[in-house]
Amino acid sequence: xxxxMMAGLINKCLKNGIRITSQRxxxxxxxxxxxxxxxxxxxxxxxxxxxxxxxxATVYWTVxxxxxMGVIDRLEFGDGRARYExxxxxxxxxxxxxxxxxxxxxxxxxxxxxxxxxxEMGYELVDHRLELFGRKLRP
Amino acid sequence: xxxxMMAGLINKCLKNGIRITSQRxxxxxxxxxxxxxxxxxxxxxxxxxxxxxxxxATVYWTVxxxxxMGVIDRLEFGDGRARYExxxxxxxxxxxxxxxxxxxxxxxxxxxxxxxxxxEMGYELVDHRLELFGRKLRP
DNA sequence: CTAAATGCAAAACCTTTGCCTCAAA
DNA sequence: TTTGAGGCAAAGGTTTTGCATTTAG
Numbered sequence: 001x002x003x004x005m006m007a008g009l010i011n012k013c014l015k016n017g018i019r020i021t022s023q024r025x026x027x028x029x030x031x032x033x034x035x036x037x038x039x040x041x042x043x044x045x046x047x048x049x050x051x052x053x054x055x056x057a058t059v060y061w062t063v064x065x066x067x068x069m070g071v072i073d074r075l076e077f078g079d080g081r082a083r084y085e086x087x088x089x090x091x092x093x094x095x096x097x098x099x100x101x102x103x104x105x106x107x108x109x110x111x112x113x114x115x116x117x118x119x120e121m122g123y124e125l126v127d128h129r130l131e132l133f134g135r136k137l138r139p
Numbered sequence: 140x141x142x143x144m145m146a147g148l149i150n151k152c153l154k155n156g157i158r159i160t161s162q163r164x165x166x167x168x169x170x171x172x173x174x175x176x177x178x179x180x181x182x183x184x185x186x187x188x189x190x191x192x193x194x195x196a197t198v199y200w201t202v203x204x205x206x207x208m209g210v211i212d213r214l215e216f217g218d219g220r221a222r223y224e225x226x227x228x229x230x231x232x233x234x235x236x237x238x239x240x241x242x243x244x245x246x247x248x249x250x251x252x253x254x255x256x257x258x259e260m261g262y263e264l265v266d267h268r269l270e271l272f273g274r275k276l277r278p
Numbered sequence: 279c280t281a282a283a284t285g286c287a288a289a290a291c292c293t294t295t296g297c298c299t300c301a302a303a
Numbered sequence: 304t305t306t307g308a309g310g311c312a313a314a315g316g317t318t319t320t321g322c323a324t325t326t327a328g
Contacts, residue, residue: 019327021283040317055285060318062283076215078268080293080317094257097265107256114271117246118233123273126236129217130269132253134262158302158307179292194310199293219292219318 008032009086012071026051027062031072031086037093037102039081077102077131094132147171148225151210165190166201170211170225176232176241178220216241216270233271 009028013020030046031038038046040063044056063084066072075083077095090111091104110130118125148167152159169185170177177185179202183195202223205211214222216234230245249269257264 019282021327023284053285057286057319058284064319076217078215082317094260094262096262103260105256105260107252110252110256113246113249113252117244117249118271118273119276121233121242121244121273122276122278123233123235123271124276125271125273127272128270129272131267132257132262132264133266133268134257134260134264137258137261137263139261160302160308162309192310196294196311197309200308203294221292 009066009071013066013069016069016071018065018069023047023051023054023058024062026054027059028066031066031084034085037075037077037083037085039083041081043084076129092130092132094134097133097135148205148210152205152208155208155210157204157208162186162190162193162197163201165193166198167205170205170223173224176214176216176222176224178222180220182223215268231269231271233273236272236274 009032010020010025013024013028018024026047027043030043030050034043034046040056040059043063044054044059047054047059063072063074063082067074067084071087072084073087075085075093077083077093089106091106092110094103094105095101096103114128114130115125148171149159149164152163152167157163165186166182169182169189173182173185175181179195179198182202183193183198186193186198202211202213202221206213206223210226211223212226214224214232216222216232228245229250230243231249233242233244234240235242253267253269254264
């Protein structure tokens with residue numbers, strides 16, 4: 001197979017017609033490789049390791065742009081900072097209140113129920129935000 | 140019936156043994172009378188109408204205290220500000236993305252499902268946050 | 279070449295805090 | 304009286320922005 005099937009954030013960005021600068025390449029790569037849900041400062045720290053010249057202002061500009069294009073999602077876990085992740089299959093977050101660990105999950109029934117509730121109230125669901133906060137049960 | 144049945148934020152505060160100052164009385168009354176989900180600045184504006192001497196710092200101190208006592212809830216709708224409401228029967232929020240209006244709802248099935256999901260993942264649900272964002276359907 | 283992106287520093291916000299004064303209980 | 308509360312202003316942390324410079328396309 002050729003390049004036609006290539007996915008990845010960079011390609012989504014190309015499709016959106018934005019300029020790919022060296023800084024954006026690094027920042028986008030950092031986001032793609034992150035398994036956690038980094039805030040802007042974490043993205044900046046990871047990006048600056050690969051390119052000393054990147055400024056945090058550029059990281060702010062970039063995440064704003066990527067979010068507007070819909071290729072990343074902004075998350076909020078209640079501390080004052082925005083966190084980001086590549087947008088992909090839909091999933092929710094469960095935050096372990098003791099460790100701060102964030103566990104992703106998907107639950108079809110929940111998806112359906114949210115849609116249904118909105119419809120029952122006379123609304124078309126365009127977005128939602130759900131976070132569960134839990135404490136690990138003793139087995 | 141006598142005073143024994145009195146509810147209200149002030150009484151909850153008295154039960155918690157905090158000092159009821161004139162400023163707190165005003166701020167608490169403002170929260171009780173608010174039908175919306177005001178942020179700190181809105182609470183301050185409404186409170187200062189009744190008592191010019193109230194400072195915004197006192198509003199911050201007070202909402203922090205009330206939240207710790209569990210008599211009000213802190214909400215976040217994605218703009219950078221915390222919003223508050225008197226805590227009562229549990230309910231969720233649906234935000235009309237066109238008007239900004241916030242509609243409260245309660246859905247037993249949803250409550251049960253959240254608990255169930257957490258349990259399935261090996262967690263005891265201690266808190267959660269859910270907001271739906273929707274657009275009004277044409278009838 | 280030219281519009282768009284970067285970097286820097288300043289500013290804008292929201293929230294917290296130190297400290298002295300004041301008042302509730 | 305004594306301890307908690309209030310007010311002010313400064314500081315903290317995150318995010319945005321104006322502007323001169325650089326660069327991708």
